[in-house]
Amino acid sequence: DVKVTQSSRYLVKRTGEKVFLECVQDMDHENMFWYRQDPGLGLRLIYFSYDVKMKEKGDIPEGYSVSREKKERFSLILESASTNQTSMYLCASSLTGGTGRNTIYFGEGSWLTVV
Amino acid sequence: SQQGEEDPQALSIQEGENATMNCSYKTSINNLQWYRQNSGRGLVHLILIRSNEREKHSGRLRVTLDTSKKSSSLLITASRAADTASYFCASQKGSNYKLTFGKGTLLTVNP
Numbered sequence: 001d002v003k004v005t006q007s008s009r010y011l012v013k014r015t016g017e018k019v020f021l022e023c024v025q026d027m028d029h030e031n032m033f034w035y036r037q038d039p040g041l042g043l044r045l046i047y048f049s050y051d052v053k054m055k056e057k058g059d060i061p062e063g064y065s066v067s068r069e070k071k072e073r074f075s076l077i078l079e080s081a082s083t084n085q086t087s088m089y090l091c092a093s094s095l096t097g098g099t100g101r102n103t104i105y106f107g108e109g110s111w112l113t114v115v
Numbered sequence: 116s117q118q119g120e121e122d123p124q125a126l127s128i129q130e131g132e133n134a135t136m137n138c139s140y141k142t143s144i145n146n147l148q149w150y151r152q153n154s155g156r157g158l159v160h161l162i163l164i165r166s167n168e169r170e171k172h173s174g175r176l177r178v179t180l181d182t183s184k185k186s187s188s189l190l191i192t193a194s195r196a197a198d199t200a201s202y203f204c205a206s207q208k209g210s211n212y213k214l215t216f217g218k219g220t221l222l223t224v225n226p
Contacts, residue, residue, distance in 0.1 A: 004157075031212045042203065042218035043158075050212065058213065080154055090157055094212060102146060102207055106157035 004107035005025070006091050012113045019078040021110050023091030028097040032074035033104065034058075034066065036087045044089065049074055050096065081114045088112075121217040129225050134191045136220040138204030139184075145207045147180055147187050148214065152201045161189075161202075178184055196226045 007022040025032065033048040035058075044057030047066040055066050063085060067075045074093075078085055091107040121138045128134055146165045150158040157213045160183070162170045164180045164187065175188040191198055201221050205214040 033213070035216075040218065044225040045213055045215075048213060070184075096212065101156075102212065103148070103160045103163060104158075104205075105160070108157045109164075110156070 004091055004093055004105050006089075006107040006110045009108065010111045010112050010113075012076075012115060013081050015082060015114055017078075017081050017114075019081050019112065019114075021076040021078075021089055021091070021112070023074045023076070024072050025074075025091075025093040025105070026072065027093070027095075027105070028071065029105075030071070031094045032068065033092040033094075034064075034074065034076045035090045035092065036060070037090055037109070038087050046076065046089075046104055068089035069101045078112075083114050086112060100106075121202070121220045123220060124218070125221045125223070127223040127225065128194055130194060130196055132194055132224075134198070134222055134223070134224070136189045136195050136204075138187045138189070138200050138217055140187075140204075140206045140215075141185065142208060143182075147178075148205045148207065149176075149178060149187075149189050150203045150205060150216075152203065152219070154200070158203065194222075194224045195225050198222060198224045209225075 032088045034046045035043045037043050044060050049055045049068040065077045089110045092104045094104045101112050148163045149161045152158045160171045164178050175192045180187045201219040203219045205216045
């Protein structure tokens, strides 16, 4: 089975701190994604990556950056955490191309509270 | 950007009943997918229907797609208490591998 692992399940950080959320997938997927999920707003895409060192902005990239130095690892960085970034963050991965290969596999989520 | 919208936002039924959730989207799509999320957990893929398909089945799940109306429905038959979860539709456009999610339907199945 595909496994997407998010390193931290629950984090509490202070305003202004730099925060790293790490995600690793074990199925050699080309694509990796970071979403945030908020009540009433559903899932919103922050960034995605379709290859090592490649990244593309999603719908809400402001205040975030990402890093993909290895195929299996995709990191989300909050350069200076703010209280409005308190949310659940979901990492996901998928294969590229081909009919029926577009299923996205999600990690269990990281609950971030910024105080 | 396109966005799926599910309705109803919340649905409460008795065990054994069928549950129907609907989803609408705004632009042409490559495929539409349904995901399930248990409280506080990640999303799990349920079923994918391509734009040239009209209906698809998987176990107790039945998904329909009407591209002329830009809508899809998810039917769960003979529901169980374990089906209690949030259900999301997600649309995928062209060769872009991003998914755009709706806000979800919270299904509660009462024993």
